[in-house]
Amino acid sequence: MFLDQVQLRIAAGHGGSGAMSFRREKFAPEGGPDGGDGGKGGSVFLRANGALNTLNPYRHKREFAAERGRQGEGCMRHGKDGLDIVLDVPLGTVARDTETGEILAELMAEGEVVCVARGGRGGLGNTNFKSSTNRTPRHHQPGEDGEERTLDMELKLIADVGLLGFPNAGKSTLVSRLSAARPKIAGYPFTTLEPQLGVVSLDRFGGDLLDSWVIADIPGLIEGAAEGAGLGIQFLRHVERTRMLLHLVDLSDPVTEPAEAIRVIEGELAAFSPVLAAKPRWLVGTKLDALQDDERKAAFTTLCAERGLKPIFISGVTGEGLKELAFAVDAALKAGGPKASIQAVGASEAEA
Ligand SMILES: Nc1nc2c(ncn2[C@@H]2O[C@H](COP(=O)(O)OP(=O)(O)OP(=O)(O)O)[C@@H](O)[C@H]2O)c(=O)[nH]1
Numbered sequence: 606m607f608l609d610q611v612q613l614r615i616a617a618g619h620g621g622s623g624a625m626s627f628r629r630e631k632f633a634p635e636g637g638p639d640g641g642d643g644g645k646g647g648s649v650f651l652r653a654n655g656a657l658n659t660l661n662p663y664r665h666k667r668e669f670a671a672e673r674g675r676q677g678e679g680c681m682r683h684g685k686d687g688l689d690i691v692l693d694v695p696l697g698t699v700a701r702d703t704e705t706g707e708i709l710a711e712l713m714a715e716g717e718v719v720c721v722a723r724g725g726r727g728g729l730g731n732t733n734f735k736s737s738t739n740r741t742p743r744h745h746q747p748g749e750d751g752e753e754r755t756l757d758m759e760l761k762l763i764a765d766v767g768l769l770g771f772p773n774a775g776k777s778t779l780v781s782r783l784s785a786a787r788p789k790i791a792g793y794p795f796t797t798l799e800p801q802l803g804v805v806s807l808d809r810f811g812g813d814l815l816d817s818w819v820i821a822d823i824p825g826l827i828e829g830a831a832e833g834a835g836l837g838i839q840f841l842r843h844v845e846r847t848r849m850l851l852h853l854v855d856l857s858d859p860v861t862e863p864a865e866a867i868r869v870i871e872g873e874l875a876a877f878s879p880v881l882a883a884k885p886r887w888l889v890g891t892k893l894d895a896l897q898d899d900e901r902k903a904a905f906t907t908l909c910a911e912r913g914l915k916p917i918f919i920s921g922v923t924g925e926g927l928k929e930l931a932f933a934v935d936a937a938l939k940a941g942g943p944k945a946s947i948q949a950v951g952a953s954e955a956e957a
Pocket residue numbers: 770771772773774775776777778779789790791792793794795796797798823824825826891892893894895919920921922923
């Protein structure tokens with residue numbers, strides 16, 4: 606299951622109170638104040654951790670309270686500070702105060718740490734209140750309360766991989782076979798009307814549970830899309846931030862030649878954005894199970910070779926090639942540095 610929202614109850618520690626104490630010496634019953642300050646209460650922090658892709662770690666434990674600060678003691682001894690709590694969350698996590706709706710943290714960069722509940726300050730011991738007119742101050746402060754609040758945590762995923770292709774190329778089918786996402790699939794063009802994300806976890810294919818990447822399904826593109834034809838182009842913005850693209854070509858299509866399917870999409874990419882056109886893009890031949898004409902496959906292989914690419918063939922129906930594709934993409938993303946889902950990207954852009 607892929608959890609992208611969770612509510613947490615968090616409490617920082619109260620500060621310890623300052624001590625009221627006087628030095629005791631044999632012949633000086635009132636030896637002067639020596640009450641130490643109280644310790645600071647522990648705070649609660651969120652930390653962005655690129656190894657996480659979900660908020661699943663918080664599925665069961667949802668309440669966290671940091672330690673309180675200890676009381677100050679005599680002999681000017683400062684109370685011990687309470688321990689902080691650091692909660693690891695995936696990149697793209699947005700934390701809001703449930704009551705006020707205020708955004709307290711948007712964690713977008715690896716290792717970023719934000720305090721979401723501050724521990725109370727320790728109270729001052731009576732030593733601090735000594736003056737020329739008051740040599741035996743009895744005043745000492747209580748510790749401050751730690752902050753407590755309910756957090757609405759939401760994960761805004763950023764896709765590592767964007768899908769491209771004509772309508773009906775099999776994009777949504779691929780997403781549904783690689784991830785737990787269930788986009789609508791149908792045998793007519795423009796089935797997908799909005800981008801949708803799926804988390805591809807390699808454990809589905811016998812790999813490690815922690816190895817995963819995020820794929821974005823978008824509506825199909827058609828000729829003239831860059832000028833507004835069809836639906837897809839307005840969504841290309843969403844794949845602009847991805848690390849790489851998978852360009853799906855339906856090899857079973859009796860009408861459109863692979864060369865045409867590739868030419869049109871490449872043209873639209875170039876017309877829409879140089880950023881997208883320059884992005885690493887792999888050609889993926891789809892619907893291998895329904896292939897009618899072996900020449901299509903050979904032509905596709907040649908088109909890949911012309912671009913210095915290894916041809917990739919898959920079938921969403923038989924599952925052929927899916928495991929290899931999932932692992933190859935994962936390896937490519939790892940080789941290319943941090944995944945897009947752990948790059949600094951504004952939350953609003955990652956929204957859809
Ligand atoms: N035989 C066969 N059919 C497939 C395969 N993949 C997808 N299809 C069929 O092709 C049609 C379109 O699939 P979708 O996954 O909806 O295609 P899409 O690219 O998301 O289409 P749009 O959202 O309209 O752009 C559906 O009828 C699928 O069942 C495949 O590998 N083999």
